[in-house]
Amino acid sequence: MKTFNVPIIYRSPLITAIKNRRRQEDRMKKDFKPTLLDFGALKILLARHFGFCYGVENAIEIAFKTVEENPGKRIFLLSEMIHNPHVNSDLLEKGVQFIMDTSGQQLVPWDTLQPDDIVIIPAFGTTLEIEARLSELGISPLQYNTTCPFVERVWNKAEQIGQKNYTVIVHGKPGHEETRATFSHSRHNTPTVVVKDMSEARLLGEFITGQRAAAEFPALFKGQYSPGFDVTKDLQRVGVVNQTTMLATETQAIADYIRGVIMDRYQLTEADVSERFADTRDTLCYATNDNQSAVNGLLQEPGDLAIVVGGYNSSNTSHLVELCEEKLPTYFISSEEKILSRDEILHWDFHHKQELHSHHFLPDQAPVTILLTSGASCPDALVEGVIRKLAGFYGVNIDEAAMS
Secondary structure, eight states: OOOOOOOGGGOOHHHHHHHHHHHHHOTTOOOOOOEEEEOSSEEEEEOSSOSOOHHHHHHHHHHHHHHHHOTTSOEEESSOSSSOHHHHHHHHHTTOEESBOTTOOBSSOGGGOOTTOEEEBOTTOOOHHHHHHHHHTTOOTTTTBOOOHHHHHHHHHHHHHHTTTOEEEEESOTTSHHHHHHHHHHHTTSOEEEEOSHHHHHHHHHHHHTSSOGGGHHHHTTTSBOTTOOHHHHTSSEEEEEOTTSOHHHHHHHHHHHHHHHHHHHTOOTTTGGGTBOOOOOOSOHHHHHHHHHHHHHTTSOOSEEEEESOTTOHHHHHHHHHHHTTSOEEEESSGGGBOSSSEEEEEETTTTEEEEEEOOSOSSSSEEEEEEEOTTSOHHHHHHHHHHHHHHTTOOHHHHHHO
C-alpha cells in the first residue's frame, strides 16, 4: 500500500515499531488479537488495528503540501479536513480557514472568495452543489481534492446501481459531511433516501410493504430523501450503500432486513432477488472493518476498563466506543490531556454530547489491565501520549521498559 508524507509530529516511534512487528507476524491481517504492553502493575492491551487510515494520511499529505507550496496565498478548507481537533488546529495555525463548520453552517461568505484562492475538499468529499458553486466563483473544485478513495467507491457504486434503475438507500448519519456528499452524488443519478439506523430501516420497510400510507413519508424522512421521491414507485427496486464509517454489523443488518422485506413483498427467491434488490456488497472501507474487528478481538480479553482516543465528532471513533461500552467501563478522550490525574479524567459522552468529569476511573488494585484503541483520524502520537501518561502513574518509564 502507498506510504504518505505525514508530519512527524503525528508519528510515534513506539507505535510504529509495534505496528511494523505485527505486520511482519501477520501479513494477511487475519490475527485480531491485541498487543500486550506489560509494565507490571499496569498492563495495556493495544488493539491490532487503529489510527490513521489510507484516506486520512492521503488528506493530510495533500493539505500540508498545499500549504507549503503556496506561501502568501489564501487557502481554505470547505470544513474540517478530518474529525480530529489536533490536526485541524495545526492547519488553522498555518493560516488555513474553514469555509463551513461540520454541520454546513457558513463561516466564510461565498462572495468573499476570489478565483486565485485555493479551496481544499476534505476527506469526506463534498456535494455536487458546492462543486458547482466553486466553479461559478472561478475556482477549480477538484484541483485540491482530498476525498477518500473509499468514499468515492461508494459514490461509484450508487451511480452504477442508479443507472440500472435501483433506488439508493444510504445508511448514514443525515447531518454528517460524508453522508451529505454521498446523498448529493446519488440523487443526481437516482431516487435516494437516507436511513440513520435500523429503526428508520424498519420504518422504510413499512412503506415498501404498504403498511404505512405514502402520505406519512415526507414527515418521517424530512430532509432525507431526494426531490420528487415517489414512495409507491421508488421503493420497488432498491440497493443499500453506506457512510463508510458506520458499524459494519448494523449496515449488514439493515441490508439483510431490506432484502428480506423486498423478497417477501414480491415473493422472490434467492435466484431472482436481484431483480429488485441490488448487490452492493460491503461499502465500508477497509480501515473501518479492520478497526472494528480489532476492537472485537480486543474485547475477547479480560480488562478493567477501555480507553478510546479520537475526535469527539468522529463517527468511526464513536462506533469503537459503542462496541467497548457493551463490555466494560469506557472512556472516550481526545488526548492524554484529558487524563487529569490518576483519579480524574475528562471524557466524552457521545450519546448526550457532553463532557463528563469522572473520579476513580483507575482501579485501586494491581495489576490494572486497560484496553486501548483509537479512531482512524487519530495520530499515533496521541496514543503514545496516553500510554506514557498512564505508565507514569505506575512509576514506569516506557522508554526503559521498551529497551528491557
